[in-house]
Structures are given as structure tokens and as C-alpha cells.
Amino acid sequence: MLIVGTVPVRGMPLVLGEAALEGYHLLVDGQRIPCTQGTGAMVSAALATTAYLGIDPPHALLVGDTGDGRGSREMYRYLIDRVAGLSPGVLALHYWLPIMSLTRALCTAIDRCQRRPFMIADAGSMYSAKAAGLAEAFDVFTPDATEVAFLADPEATHPAYIARHLFETDVSRAPELARAAYDNHGAAGLLVVKGSTDYIMRDGEVLATVGEPDVPALEAIGGTGDTITGLVTALVHAGLEPWEAAVIAARTNRMAGKYAAVTPATRVSEVIAQFPAVFRDHLCEWSGVCYVKGERSHGGG
Amino acid sequence: MRLFSKRSEANFEGGGLVLFQEVQHAMLAEKVLRSAGYEVRLVAPPPELRKGCDLALEVNLVEQPGIERVLGDRDMSYVSIEPVKTRTAPLLEVVRVTDFGDWVMVKAGNMKVTFDKSTGVIVNVSGGGCPDIPYLHAELIGRPLAQAPRPRDLGFTLCALNLERGLEECQSIHVGGVRA
Numbered sequence: 001m002l003i004v005g006t007v008p009v010r011g012m013p014l015v016l017g018e019a020a021l022e023g024y025h026l027l028v029d030g031q032r033i034p035c036t037q038g039t040g041a042m043v044s045a046a047l048a049t050t051a052y053l054g055i056d057p058p059h060a061l062l063v064g065d066t067g068d069g070r071g072s073r074e075m076y077r078y079l080i081d082r083v084a085g086l087s088p089g090v091l092a093l094h095y096w097l098p099i100m101s102l103t104r105a106l107c108t109a110i111d112r113c114q115r116r117p118f119m120i121a122d123a124g125s126m127y128s129a130k131a132a133g134l135a136e137a138f139d140v141f142t143p144d145a146t147e148v149a150f151l152a153d154p155e156a157t158h159p160a161y162i163a164r165h166l167f168e169t170d171v172s173r174a175p176e177l178a179r180a181a182y183d184n185h186g187a188a189g190l191l192v193v194k195g196s197t198d199y200i201m202r203d204g205e206v207l208a209t210v211g212e213p214d215v216p217a218l219e220a221i222g223g224t225g226d227t228i229t230g231l232v233t234a235l236v237h238a239g240l241e242p243w244e245a246a247v248i249a250a251r252t253n254r255m256a257g258k259y260a261a262v263t264p265a266t267r268v269s270e271v272i273a274q275f276p277a278v279f280r281d282h283l284c285e286w287s288g289v290c291y292v293k294g295e296r297s298h299g300g301g
Numbered sequence: 302m303r304l305f306s307k308r309s310e311a312n313f314e315g316g317g318l319v320l321f322q323e324v325q326h327a328m329l330a331e332k333v334l335r336s337a338g339y340e341v342r343l344v345a346p347p348p349e350l351r352k353g354c355d356l357a358l359e360v361n362l363v364e365q366p367g368i369e370r371v372l373g374d375r376d377m378s379y380v381s382i383e384p385v386k387t388r389t390a391p392l393l394e395v396v397r398v399t400d401f402g403d404w405v406m407v408k409a410g411n412m413k414v415t416f417d418k419s420t421g422v423i424v425n426v427s428g429g430g431c432p433d434i435p436y437l438h439a440e441l442i443g444r445p446l447a448q449a450p451r452p453r454d455l456g457f458t459l460c461a462l463n464l465e466r467g468l469e470e471c472q473s474i475h476v477g478g479v480r481a
Contacts, residue, residue: 008436037427038435067433067457068338068367095432097458098363099340100314123430127363131316144428146411155386157316158363159411159430160459219399220406220415222427222438264404264415265424 001237004061005039005094012064019047019060028060035269039094041223045230048275072097080109091117092233093125100132107134122229130186131157138188142229145195151181179204190242194225198250207243210250215257223268228253248286252278313342317362320380322353337371352380367457396470407470410463414471421446421475431458446472
């Protein structure tokens with residue numbers, strides 16, 4: 001599992017390594033990265049999941065970029081040159097400056113891999129994949145209600161510019177917009193549409209919805225969409241079917257919000273801190289993956 | 302050593318056009334933006350977008366605010382920056398407000414800003430997908446609305462532009478004393 005994205009640390013060089021937790025920071029190849037909105041939250045969510053399951057932690061390819069795109073370009077180039085050698089089983093792309101030509105070059109490089117990775121995209125990487133007409137090369141996108149309208153618009157290259165008839169992006173329209181996205185080749189194989197109700201869709205059909213527990217304040221908390229993507233990534237890496245991983249990710253995020261008694265002022269790290277308790281209480285019931293920590297090496301279920 | 306630069310590439314596709322009144326303005330802007338590190342390409346604008354001369358600069362539309370800042374700082378003359386796809390329109394026109402009791406969340410396009418009603422302090426920023434957003438998130442949280450740095454000054458992307466719109470609306474609501 002390789003998670004790729006920019007982090008808001010000015011001047012941080014490109015790093016690649018196993019992610020570890022150090023207090024409220026992530027540690028990757030000697031660099032300390034805040035567990036805040038964006039790729040930091042996504043990696044932290046994946047790490048919390050792998051730690052609970054007792055499997056290998058995520059590898060992360062990160063670079064500092066505060067918006068001018070220099071770090072993003074370095075990351076694209078590195079990945080284009082090295083993805084075949086890195087050969088990740090699951091490749092999750094996250095924040096970066098959307099650049100269509102470099103995304104196209106990356107997908108060409110991935111096509112040349114001996115083993116094609118399972119491809120997940122969210123945030124800027126989802127924008128560039130869709131804008132470049134490459135959405136269908138991906139296995140999972142995790143848009144919110146506004147972003148699914150962008151996916152549905154065949155001409156849009158960024159969610160900030162979309163056709164006027166798509167402006168009213170109430171999440172109740174998500175299935176309709178997602179179907180338009182599939183029709184217009186703007187959707188990945190599986191869509192996890194995040195909102196007051198989460199919709200998990202494949203080929204235009206709703207496979208599942210998740211609406212409970214209802215924790216409206218989660219929408220205000222920066223990073224709570226990133227955590228869903230991190231959960232999906234780790235759960236797919238752990239061997240769950242993608243749609244099942246998506247359902248469990250959506251449920252876990254909501255339940256963690258409830259456990260943390262979130263308000264709109266809560267930090268995403270407080271939500272992630274509840275994941276182990278949510279897994280302990282519900283993962284067996286939700287997934288059928290039932291074991292007590294330490295049992296697996298003795299053949300525990 | 303700088304390993305990678307934003308040099309123009311043969312297959313560059315940016316999705317945005319800077320339109321000019323004069324050909325020499327377009328050529329000067331190309332030089333200025335290239336020297337600032339932006340990937341650009343001189344192109345002929347399609348007839349439906351032609352507002353001045355027959356030369357335009359193709360740019361990465363996502364980088365519109367950063368490009369506008371560079372052109373503005375150098376006092377460069379241009380007409381506008383437009384998406385190549387003419388049937389799209391800026392979503393930041395759509396602003397929604399959610400009242401959470403002690404807090405108000407403003408959604409502008411794909412960005413959300415939440416502030417404390419009593420103190421006017423920004424408590425959260427969410428949404429977006431461009432690399433300046435996690436940076437702006439860190440810069441804005443904990444700041445009173447009146448003293449918050451402006452996304453249009455610190456940001457580079459369309460996500461930052463939406464965040465700027467959201468912040469403006471938060472300031473307007475707080476100054477106006479709108480309470481539930």
C-alpha cells in the first residue's frame with residue numbers, strides 16, 4: 001500500500017517510507033508531518049487501521065507543497081519514473097496540484113507495470129484524473145456532493161467551474177449525479193460519495209447507503225473526508241472487497257465522530273483517535289473479521 | 302539544485318486561457334509567467350472566447366489565483382482568465398450557510414469555513430483538494446475572522462479562491478451579527 005500526496009510543510013523534501021505515529025505527528029523517513037486536514041489525515045487513518053489489524057503499515061510518498069505546485073511536480077515525476085519498481089498492490093493518490101499532462105504520463109507508466117495496482121484517488125489527484133479523461137482507469141474515487149457534480153460535468157476540469165445546472169449539489173442528488181458521471185466516463189469503478197448520507201455506487205447503481213449514526217458536525221471538520229479515503233485504502237489492502245471496505249469506512253468514520261462527541265470545532269486527530277475503539281466494538285459485526293489482538297499468529301479467526 | 306521546473310511541455314493542456322487586448326501583452330505575459338515558474342503556452346483563442354487580440358496564453362486553470370497575482374504584481378495588462386470549456390461557470394457564486402448553534406459553517410463551492418458565533422474565531426476549514434488548502438487550513442484555524450490571512454494572498458489555486466469567498470461570507474455574517 002502506497003499513499004501519495006503533498007503536505008503543507010514548506011520546503012519539505014520528497015520522502016518515501018513506512019509511516020509511523022509520534023505523538024500527534026506522523027513520521028516518514030525522518031520527517032515529522034502534522035496529522036491535520038489532507039494527506040496527513042489520510043495516512044493517519046490508514047495507519048490506525050493497519051495498526052489495529054496488525055498488518056504492515058502504509059508506505060507514504062510525501063512532499064512539501066503549500067500551493068505553488070513545485071513539490072507536486074517533483075512528486076509526479078518521481079512516481080512516473082519509479083512506479084513500476086515500487087509496484088504497490090494498492091496505490092492511493094491524494095492532494096497535489098491537478099496537472100492533466102502529468103496525470104496522463106503517470107497512467108501510461110502504470111499501464112506498463114507488470115502488476116497493475118488497485119488505484120484510489122481523492123482530492124487533487126481525483127480532479128486531475130477526471131479532467132484528463134482518465135477516471136475509468138481508477139478503481140475508487142471518494143468525492144463529496146460538490147465533487148460528484150464536477151465528475152458529472154463532462155467539460156469541467158476543476159470543481160470550481162461546472163455547468164450551472166449542476167450548481168445545486170444537494171447530497172440527495174448524489175445518485176443521479178453519479179449516474180451522469182458514469183455515463184460521461186467521469187467516474188471510477190467504485191464511487192464513495194461522502195455526505196449526510198454516504199452512497200457507495202458501482203456502474204451507476206447504488207450498492208449501499210450509510211446514514212447512521214447521523215453526526216452533522218463531521219462535515220465541518222477538516223480532514224473527515226480524507227479519513228474515509230484512508231480507511232478504504234487500508235481495508236482494501238487488508239483484503240476486503242472494495243465496496244465492503246467503503247461501507248465499513250463510512251460507518252467507522254461516523255461512529256468515531258459519535259464516540260468523540262464531535263462539534264464543528266473538533267480536530268480530525270480526535271476522530272482518528274477513536275478508530276481503535278470503533279474497530280474493537282464493531283469491526284467483527286460489520287466485516288466478519290473477528291479476532292482478539294494477538295490471536296492471529298495462533299490461527300485465530 | 303532544482304531538479305524539476307515548470308517548463309512548458311509539448312503536450313501541455315491547462316484548461317484555462319489568459320486573454321489580452323494586444324499581442325505584445327500576451328508575449329510579455331508569457332515571459333513573466335515562465336520566469337515565475339508557471340507552465341504556459343501561446344495559443345490562438347477559440348472564436349467564442351476572443352475578446353481582444355488573436356493570441357492567448359494557455360495556463361493551468363487551477364492556478365488562476367496565483368497567475369492573477371503575478372500579473373497584477375507586475376502591472377501586466379490582460380482582459381481576463383477564462384476556462385477553455387465555455388459551458389462551465391464559477392461555482393463560487395453558490396454560497397450556503399449552515400447554523401450549528403454555537404457555530405456557523407459557510408460553504409462556497411467546494412470549500413467550507415466554520416467559525417464560532419460568539420468569538421468570531423475560525424474553528425475549522427474543510428473541503429478542497431489542491432495543495433494550498435491544508436496550508437491555509439493551518440493558517441486560518443484559531444484566527445479571528447477580522448485578522449485572518451486572506452486565501453487570495455496566500456493561496457495559488459481555485460480551491461483557495463472558493464475559500465476566499467467563504468471567508469468573505471463568514472466576515473459578512475459575523476459583522477452583520479446574524480445569529481440563530
